[in-house]
Amino acid sequence: MSAADLIAAARRLDAAGFMPSKSGNLSLRDGDGFVVTPSALPYAGMTEADLVRVGPEGAVAPGARHRPSSEWRLHAAIYAARSEAKAVVHTHSPRATALACTRRGIPPFHYMVLAAGGPVRCAEHATFGTQELAENCVAALDGRRAVLLANHGVVTIGATLAAAVTLAMEVENLAGQYLDLLAAGLKPVLLNDRELEEAAAQFAGYGRAV
DSSP: OOHHHHHHHHHHHHHTTSSGGGOOEEEEEETTEEEEOBTTOOSTTOOGGGOEEEOTTSOBOTTOSSOBOTTHHHHHHHHHHOTTOOEEEEEOOHHHHHHHTTTOOBOSSSGGGGGGTSSBOEEOOOOTTSHHHHHHHHHHTTTOSEEEETTTEEEEEESSHHHHHHHHHHHHHHHHHHHHHHHTTOOOOOOOHHHHHHHHHHHTTTTOOO
């Protein structure tokens, strides 16, 4: 994973409508700190030189052209809590964000919630950019790789940037399906624990070459 990969992922998500009005942010773990997209800079014109390296205590590396994303505390808290996380993606994708504005998560109506480690929780609300939001996000991410942020958006983590981006797209897909069911007045039939366990067993070998 490289700075070029980070820029490409940001542009891909922006083009997909996941980052309206310069919202959202992405980062990669970098030693004891991380490299994150800058604050309020359009993704289309962003270059590798615009990225910001942030230390574990929030110190910005000398020579930075821009301020780091306003959500740098969220990224720092996740990397501190989840050693397996090498990338963090935060989007404002429309349908998942709409669901987050109801302060509810994504229940196990479809086995693909397992891509996130299980049903996707909605973190307690806190003001954007605050340490409280970062802590609420980490708490709701316990045992998961994705979380909704109340009245805000989505966060996904991955062992690779590609994994975190793919999961962000799957969460948006699941949120859309769930909202469509609710809009149709239908009550989703949720998978029970046994059904989820059976699906998880299948997931163990999902996507692997024979």
